Amino acid sequence: MKKLTIALLSGGISSEREVSINSGNQVYEALDQDKYDVLRYDPKTDLTKLVNDAPRIDAALIILHGPYGEDGTVQGLLDLLDIPYQGSGVLGSSVAMNKLISKQLYTQAGLPIPPYLSIKKGELIDTEEYVKRLGLPLVIKPVEGGSSVGMTIVKDEADLKNAFELAFEYDSTVLMEAYITGMEITGGVLGNQNPEALPLIEIVPDKSYEFFDYEAKYTAGATREICPARIDDSIAEKAQTYAVMSHSVLFCEGYSRTDMILDKKNDLFILETNTIPGMTATSLFPQAAAVYGLDFSRLLDRLIELSIEGKRK
Numbered sequence: 001m002k003k004l005t006i007a008l009l010s011g012g013i014s015s016e017r018e019v020s021i022n023s024g025n026q027v028y029e030a031l032d033q034d035k036y037d038v039l040r041y042d043p044k045t046d047l048t049k050l051v052n053d054a055p056r057i058d059a060a061l062i063i064l065h066g067p068y069g070e071d072g073t074v075q076g077l078l079d080l081l082d083i084p085y086q087g088s089g090v091l092g093s094s095v096a097m098n099k100l101i102s103k104q105l106y107t108q109a110g111l112p113i114p115p116y117l118s119i120k121k122g123e124l125i126d127t128e129e130y131v132k133r134l135g136l137p138l139v140i141k142p143v144e145g146g147s148s149v150g151m152t153i154v155k156d157e158a159d160l161k162n163a164f165e166l167a168f169e170y171d172s173t174v175l176m177e178a179y180i181t182g183m184e185i186t187g188g189v190l191g192n193q194n195p196e197a198l199p200l201i202e203i204v205p206d207k208s209y210e211f212f213d214y215e216a217k218y219t220a221g222a223t224r225e226i227c228p229a230r231i232d233d234s235i236a237e238k239a240q241t242y243a244v245m246s247h248s249v250l251f252c253e254g255y256s257r258t259d260m261i262l263d264k265k266n267d268l269f270i271l272e273t274n275t276i277p278g279m280t281a282t283s284l285f286p287q288a289a290a291v292y293g294l295d296f297s298r299l300l301d302r303l304i305e306l307s308i309e310g311k312r313k
């Protein structure tokens with residue numbers, strides 16, 4: 001069988017560059033060298049080389065997180081170069097990257113989300129009004145962020161302004177959400193025509209972390225990740241249905257991972273959908289895939305198959 005030439009894209013210019021470099025290295029190690037010739041590109045420096053090499057590339061693995069990688073930009077370039085790639089296309093990537101648009105589409109589909117408001121840079125800030133409408137604590141986040149970068153949990157109205165300032169360093173639109181107390185879970189989805197839900201993962205950051213922040217996400221041992229999540233079957237089924245629905249209402253393709261919170265009354269709330277979830281061997285999506293029966297190397301095979309299959313369609 002002829003080897004496939006795979007372009008592995010990692011690094012990039014977003015605030016999640018380090019995460020992407022780490023994922024890219026682990027993906028490189030896990031790709032079956034008998035099946036693939038792997039060419040590596042860092043979009044920060046290698047785009048011209050990628051364009052020149054395009055005629056000999058069979059498919060690409062985009063291991064980039066955040067803006068300029070997970071938002072449809074790189075996907076558009078690869079479409080122009082006629083190179084298949086894993087996951088969502090331009091539409092799904094750009095929609096899911098923007099948490100405000102995502103919320104509007106979740107709501108339209110009847111999917112539950114935390115109450116929220118958004119403000120643009122330069123708009124008048126009225127903290128009293130926000131607290132009156134959403135209560136406290138409030139979660140402040142950039143609208144197109146990731147890895148919890150630029151986020152704050154605000155317990156006191158007086159701290160809101162600082163939290164906005166931090167989030168505005170990363171984006172010109174900022175979201176504020178009612179804080180939902182409960183169990184954090186995340187649901188992966190895999191497939192093209194009939195995407196399937198993977199086993200849910202329960203996320204339990206160490207008590208020393210206020211929430212699943214950057215450190216809790218990327219420090220070994222900081223967070224317990226339990227798969228399958230320890231919840232009732234009926235709720236698990238509902239959460240998996242929500243993950244598949246989120247995938248489709250956001251025009252996602254191939255795979256995605258939706259973050260949710262289950263509150264004390266067993267109500268589910270959707271936070272966001274990642275179209276290029278973390279991809280180290282121990283990241284959440286590969287963990288769920290392993291419980292589902294796909295080890296890291298075979299998961300990568302599957303994503304490449306789905307990208308070529310999807311392109312043919």
Ligand SMILES: Nc1ncnc2c1ncn2[C@@H]1O[C@H](COP(=O)(O)OP(=O)(O)O)[C@@H](O)[C@H]1O
Binds near residue numbers: 149179271
């Ligand atoms: N409304 C909320 N209530 C409680 N915790 C939240 C809320 N929104 C976000 N979080 C916490 O912040 C983390 C990151 O938020 P998320 O919306 O998933 O953004 P990111 O794209 O940065 O992962 C979540 O995993 C969760 O721990």
Ligand SMILES: [Mg+2]
Binds near residue numbers: 147259271272
């Ligand atoms: Mg998240």
